[in-house]
Amino acid sequence: MSLGDEHGSRGEDSGYGGSGQTRTRYPDSAGDVYGGARRGGRSSYRSLITVVGVVVLLIAAIAFANRGGGDSGSSDGGEERADAAPTAASGKQPVETKAGGIPSGFAQDEQGAESAAANYAVALGSTNMFKKDSRHEIVDTIYTSAAASKLQGPMDKAYSAGFLSRLGLDADGNPPKGSTFVSRTIPVGTKVEEYSNTSAKVAVWYMGLIGMSGEVSTDPVSPTWKTWTFNLQWSNGDWKITSDSQKDGPAPVPGDDTAATSDEISKAIEEYGGFTYAR
Template sequence: MSLGDEHGSRGDEGGYGGTGQTRTRLPDGSGDVYGGARRTGRSSSRSLVTVVGVVVLLIAAIAFANRGGGDSGSGDDSGERTDTSPTAASGQRPVEAKTGGIPSGFAHDRQGAESAAANYAVALGSTGMFKKDSRHEIVETIYTSAAANKIQGPMDDAYSATFLSKLGLDADGDPPQGSTFVSRTIPVGTKVQKYTDNSAKVAVWYMGLIGMSGDGSTDPVSSTWKTWTFDLQWSSDDWKITTDSQKDGPAPVPGDNTAATSDEISKAIEEYGGFTYAR
């Protein structure tokens, strides 16, 4: 259950470690550990991307305007939609209930399973996973009782004091004074691989952020791209995880953005909250 397998996760077998990362070698000589050197500019490429983006938006707007009045079909268990259909907005309101701060009460259909998987990926990629009490609460909330009982012990072993120290955290999962530990999962899309009335297999493609933001940080916040696959079961009137696994990618080509300073990252983490994900 991690953003990656670098920090004690199990990779494709279903990893522990909360969140992993890909390390990025930053330009030497910058005044901040997050770097400050801009990569060679590609103004012509950016102009082309802008034009293409406008065209795509126009096409999408036209398609939306000419859309038929029938039901979109997402959320209909009996529909003929293929398992590999792309994630698309359906107008369905996201769940409003929460259990332990985590969205709950998902619809008993394919769309509900996708929303559950996306929100569970966010919870498992959060900083709460690095503290024992909150980690136990997260696991007990989103896994079936049998699965939670099976993995709590191994998870506690994985999030050992030694592991936490490698991330710059103390034994309780707290960062040094004046530093901000960052760990977030940002779902990009979901895909139903299998679905029955009582079970579902859903893949979540996501970008992860992890690292320490602070003046003395040697592990700056970096991004990683992975796919998290969840086996879900309909249990106690909600979707719950029975097993999960991860794999790397697909990762896009890095852009031309200049790396932010540690202060900018810390401020952004404090000011920008997360989302409740729904189709």
């Protein structure tokens, strides 16, 4: 949904929606948050089993393909197998610098654009987007200056005290004492749809986690699957977002996992940190 589409359908915001400059998704209900945490219906934790199964199979396949043997081919054969897999690691090191806590200094090539898009999706899907100061820092860091200047005001309006309250947060974006608010974006893969030395269009397929973990929560943490497409521009030595849009899916068939308790989810969120994503 573009900025113009969403705000064109909401009378109080329609004035900004006609700018046509930057496309993004704003929250407009208790189940709709920036960065892909919107749920078009409650998803089951069972969908996570598919991801685990795919990862296990992938690891096994890689281990089998890379087994050494007396009659095995040269190292060139291994490179050919890696090139044939669209999600194979490039072997390049991830970035070592950060701006505002977000990875920066991506390479000016397709892999750099993919890494930038994946890391930007993570930042935009984080709980920091629900707090004004950190949200402003994120937007100023990963969008072009022109795009950021147009987004800040409408975003502040979208993340209103009323909207935050519907999510169980206070006006500053904090959860109730004893509860943990969860909002995470976990990229599964990236795809370059268009590329030049100065611009790129990259799609990020990801799973999002959203909800409140706590004994009195009425909105438990659950997953959602989305594809987030970023239009990037090479600006001041790094990739920056000029516009972005999202669509639902593709979502795997739900599995049969047993849902964790709120305490287990809260503990996992506190103990397991995120990643820096590199192609």
